[in-house]
């Protein structure tokens with residue numbers, strides 16, 4: 001099924017069960033795939049170019065150095081400007097491959113075939129490619145929209161349960177950005193993933209990134225849960241998966257919104273979030289480890305009130321609201337201190353109760 005996207009949108013979006021070879025590029029192309037998907041790709045009758053690369057890239061290797069052998073390989077093949085790179089894998093591989101495609105010959109076309117729920121629901125759409133630096137996640141990258149996104153749910157059958165849950169958090173994020181509590185609650189229940197959720201999340205994100213491709217305004221809303229989330233993810237030494245950290249960041253953002261005087265969320269939603277997140281409590285780093293990471297957030301900026309003696313940093317925080325779209329507010333990183341303490345206390349209390 002081809003999803004409806006805004007007119008003129010840079011990426012054609014397909015949501016299918018089985019992979020379809022007719023959706024591969026028509027001209028010359030190569031494949032950069034996650035080695036753990038090779039069998040599934042070939043068993044599904046999909047073609048494997050002679051110069052395909054099958055790689056394993058854990059989150060810790062989402063760094064610029066990982067790209068060099070791929071670029072050198074493409075230059076040796078050689079791939080020309082008219083070639084398309086097809087990325088097959090989770091968000092780490094698709095972020096890096098998109099970045100490599102943006103760099104090779106100053107930019108070749110690419111397609112993205114996401115194979116994790118997180119990549120299908122979020123990472124593969126929107127043209128953000130990137131790599132991590134020692135100072136923080138995704139601090140280097142390029143906006144390079146893929147020509148086509150093909151999400152095939154059959155690939156999810158081999159995905160471990162923890163990774164499936166991880167992807168669900170980005171779906172919950174989409175619901176909370178829009179203040180859609182019923183949808184969020186539905187996705188927080190046990191039960192099978194619904195394709196309609198992914199479809200809805202993709203349609204929403206396509207609209208946002210089409211209106212604001214460079215994240216000058218509205219697109220920042222997609223960072224809901226990521227401010228605290230990125231800090232927790234890095235401070236855990238990447239023991240927390242990205243989506244799990246976003247889940248913790250979502251609960252944190254609900255609490256911070258309330259502390260900032262916005263309408264509180266119903267206890268039923270906060271309790272459900274807490275129950276689902278409580279098993280992650282041992283991986284939540286203490287506040288002193290999070291603070292420097294929050295201050296280095298790439299959305300941080302010095303506020304107009306800073307002096308050389310006491311520079312003031314503010315970060316763009318996305319605050320969700322029940323039954324209304326989330327809002328943006330610039331706050332100092334310290335604003336998260338009380339939220340972090342409350343979050344940890346709620347998780348610990350829930351763990352004791354369970």
Ligand SMILES: NC(=O)c1ccc[n+]([C@@H]2O[C@H](COP(=O)([O-])OP(=O)(O)OC[C@H]3O[C@@H](n4cnc5c(N)ncnc54)[C@H](O)[C@@H]3O)[C@@H](O)[C@H]2O)c1
Pocket residue numbers: 034036037057058059062089090091092093095115116117118119122123124125126127128129137138155156157158159160163166242243
């Ligand atoms: N570009 C964006 O807009 C954007 C948005 C959200 C997240 N991200 C990025 O996405 C990354 C996280 O992506 P992720 O959660 O997909 O993690 P991941 O890419 O690390 O994949 C998770 C694990 O699952 C394996 N895997 C992939 N597909 C599989 C399958 N079908 N069956 C079995 N195993 C499979 C991978 O080898 C890996 O070990 C983060 O680096 C994050 O920054 C990017």
